[in-house]
Amino acid sequence: MNRWLLPSLHFLSKSQVPLASLFEGFLNGHGRSSTQVKQIHWYHVRMSSNRNSFNGFRTYCSGRDLAAKKCVPCNSKDIRAMTEESANEMMPKVAGWNLVNEDGTLKLNRSWKVKSFTKGLELFQLVGNVAEAEDHHPDLHLVGWNNVKIEIWTHSVGGLTENDFILAAKINGLELHHLLRKKKAAT
Numbered sequence: 001m002n003r004w005l006l007p008s009l010h011f012l013s014k015s016q017v018p019l020a021s022l023f024e025g026f027l028n029g030h031g032r033s034s035t036q037v038k039q040i041h042w043y044h045v046r047m048s049s050n051r052n053s054f055n056g057f058r059t060y061c062s063g064r065d066l067a068a069k070k071c072v073p074c075n076s077k078d079i080r081a082m083t084e085e086s087a088n089e090m091m092p093k094v095a096g097w098n099l100v101n102e103d104g105t106l107k108l109n110r111s112w113k114v115k116s117f118t119k120g121l122e123l124f125q126l127v128g129n130v131a132e133a134e135d136h137h138p139d140l141h142l143v144g145w146n147n148v149k150i151e152i153w154t155h156s157v158g159g160l161t162e163n164d165f166i167l168a169a170k171i172n173g174l175e176l177h178h179l180l181r182k183k184k185a186a187t
Ligand SMILES: C[C@H](O)[C@H](O)[C@H]1CNC2=NC(N)=NC(=O)C2=N1
Pocket: 072, 073, 074, 075, 135, 136, 137, 138, 152, 153, 154, 155, 156, 157
């Protein structure tokens, strides 16, 4: 997200508008009118996950921005588990993932039904490549031959850190459709 564009947007109305889609539409040229963008409240823009703000104007960090980030070493001395409130604030950036509290340990998880056992292993390989590149690893489950579940948390702190959300966002960016069973049409 090019935050230098933001000061050129002068505005405010009293209405609250969904932000990320408008900004993304405007900034990546998908034809949103400048009027729509002018309805954006400066103070409704959420803190980006790198906690930068510009002129009091904060940039919204989408899942795509998160996926572009790099995990930090989990044995770094200043890495801390985040609160459940902070984790909930991050959830909109990792569509499809669930936030769970397992005996006091916060985790992210997501499940898929794959076409076959071998397609499940292929999915694990794609995810594993990302995990190795980030040196941040999920727990992989393949049960009943075609039910995949991935759990992510930072073991070194016994909870969730930004690393977990970065990994989840990167997994969301993988092309997995060819491995997944088609969802049954709602009857
Ligand atoms: C040094 C390196 O950061 C650690 O070994 C990494 C490896 N992958 C990891 N993955 C996860 N999920 N949690 C960790 O604490 C962790 N530690």
